[in-house]
Amino acid sequence: MTRSAGARSAHRRPAVTKLGDPRGLVGWLFVAPALVFYAVFVLRPTVLTFQYSLYEWNGIGASTWVGLANYGKVFTDPDLSDSLVNAFQLIVFFSAIPVVLGLAIAATIRRIAASRLALVARTVLFLPQVIPLVAAGIAWSWLLASTGVINQLLSIIGLGGVTRAWLGDFATALPAVGMIGAWVLLGLCTLLLLAGMSKIDPALYEAARLDGAGPWREFVSITVPSLRQEIAVCVTVTVIAALSSFDIIYIATQGGPGNTTMVPGLQIFYLAFSEREVGMASALAVVLMVLVIACALPIQWFAKDGNR
């Protein structure tokens, strides 16, 4: 697909003249509203955030130019760097669990596709998607409370010794909010993977069975490779949800106890509105954005690669 520079510039000329083409103008009119919205509400805030990150500013008074000093603090202040570490730990819960478990559940549902149970399972699993995250956070903080249903169940089955305030314990708070995230995202992944499975040619399974493959071999050799793109979408969405998590944690623990569940999203909020360090908040936001892109792009590339 390589082209010479000459060919490229030769192509450029007619494109420019087409700007005067009335049909092109109509096209522009259609695009214009979206473009203006995108520029005003996405591009402008992004650029402003980067600009603010170079200043020390409380959001109201005069600002002081500090260059890249705020970025230095993001990586050297243990409070801020710890929140980045927590976000990466959440990937295990927000991404690994929903995708792996989602694959298993989707494969099971597909096998029992004809039964009514499959429909019920699909509906139940998708429910968290229609519940606002804030409501999910509140409901789970009740379930996980020291007198909540989870501890009651543990007591009933004779595990009274492990009961605790799951969201208030230094050792369990982060896994506990992680489980809320896993619960929310499991349904989405399952449905996406199920949709993907329905597109797989049944002849492939038939051929495999003729060759003597069992259910596990079918799953590993046909199902998973065919779902490469769907898995990539699931991983992308859930990794971004983990790194930029805010609402579940704000509702369930507000970053506590003792910063064990502090994540960059929440830290940015506290820096900007509680500590009134808009510059630092912006710097952390830019770092978070770069991290999200750095994590999401390779996954996208992996998915495209598999497409060829």
Add this chain to the structure above:
Amino acid sequence: MARRVRPGRSGAALVIAMGTLTAACAAPGGNSPQPQATSASSMSAAPTCGSAPIKLNGYFEAGFPLPKALTTEFTKQHPNVTWDIREDQFAVITQNAPRVLADNPPDLMRLPQVSELVKDNLLKNLDGYATAFGWDKWPASQLEQLRLGPGGRPRGEGSLYALGLNFSMTGVFYNKKLAAQVGMSTPPTTLAELDHVLDKAKNAGITPIVQFNGGATGGLAFPLQNLMASYGPAGPVNDWIFQKPGATIDTPSNLRATQHLEKWIKAGYFPKDVNALDYATMMSRFIDGQGLFMFNGDWESGNLDKQMPGNVGFSLMPPAQQGGKLAAMSAPLTFGIAANAKNADCAAFFLNWVATDQRARDIGVEVGGSRPMGPAEAYMPAVAADKVTASTLAAGADIAEDNGAMDFIANATGAIYAKSWTPQLQKLVAGQQTPQELLKTVQADYAGQLEGN
């Protein structure tokens, strides 16, 4: 494939995009209003709301019925004044305050910590009103916490920037039935006696203290500051809160207080899940009879009188030594007027009315549960002696006598509560922090936050 590339159009899109970005060229900020002190000389007489129709713009705290009850009564007495009221949770008000005061200045606003707002010239200087209405003749301690030096620091002296609707105070509520069960007929008078009762409650299988300490609000700051009041004088703690130069929270008496709190934690006097409890859960457990003591403020007096009538008592935190001076967290329910408020004179008239009108003072006690602000000899509503509100009002007089009013240690800076006291106290509960290091860390965070402002 090559046809998809249309550099001319992308170039045009870029121009449009960049056009929206040109605002980003200038340095942010610096457009805050200029200070506008109301000078006493410019007021020939105390301002009023006049007789023409006027709509006051209020921004109040959700869940507290007092301000709305007062505004309703005010409109009844002054029918030309109506209200446009917006309500939010206190945490939301704290986060919104600077931008709301700058962009959409309300006439009357419930305020969080005010130092930074004064520094940014967002609040009206009330000195002129204080002279015109005679607020400067009230007991000085009532307004001390609302006075700020130039640029917002230190607090406790200088110009007046806000006023209180009443004067809240914290101490120890106790469940009378549970107290009787452990043989406590009158509130403890020394810290050692309190320790003894706590121990008896623990042995009797009663949770000695229900307290919240979860999320971003470390409620153990309440008992901690009360212990600070037991062990040392209120002055140095106030100096620290008021950001006086050289003030520190890391003092020997505060260390003893923090060590005492750690002793209570290790003895199991707090619920095991204290780090997961929020304020509402603490209240429901106390009302449900699931604990003997609760460190909280008189803003709950009216509520507790209703929810557990006759079964709740209140006392100030006892001193470490018999007969020692009493002190308590005690602060005005702070309201201010935006620097650029449209109806500042009428708002100031309302604040004066709250402190001086007889019916307003009744409402302040009945609905607010706390002492009204105002002149020392002002009318004081009578409250039935068996109500806990009567105990909290009486305690207020004791604190005034011992000059023991302290602001809340969480109000020292805008971020010290959520970002320093709370995580540190939660770590103390989990055994991950020592009292010595806790105070050192809070002091370091405090110094850092003052430097950053």
